[in-house]
Amino acid sequence: MEVNMKLINSDKEPTLLGVMNSDNDYKFVDQIVYNMNKDLVDSGFDQYQYKTIKRGNKLYIERQEV
Numbered sequence: 001m002e003v004n005m006k007l008i009n010s011d012k013e014p015t016l017l018g019v020m021n022s023d024n025d026y027k028f029v030d031q032i033v034y035n036m037n038k039d040l041v042d043s044g045f046d047q048y049q050y051k052t053i054k055r056g057n058k059l060y061i062e063r064q065e066v
Contacts, residue, residue: 047066
């Protein structure tokens with residue numbers, strides 16, 4: 001899968017990951033976050049879970065309340 005997302009490091013929006021060019025960008029990052037959440041649970045860090053959020057063409061990774 002090819003990802004062409006523009007990555008962003010923002011002090012104003014610390015959960016902003018980047019600007020998407022296609023839905024493939026969202027699917028790719030969402031799968032990474034899903035796998036990361038599984039690894040955190042397997043390591044005993046159940047309280048740390050994250051979600052991928054799409055707002056317009058911007059992509060965010062935010063902590064979800066467990």
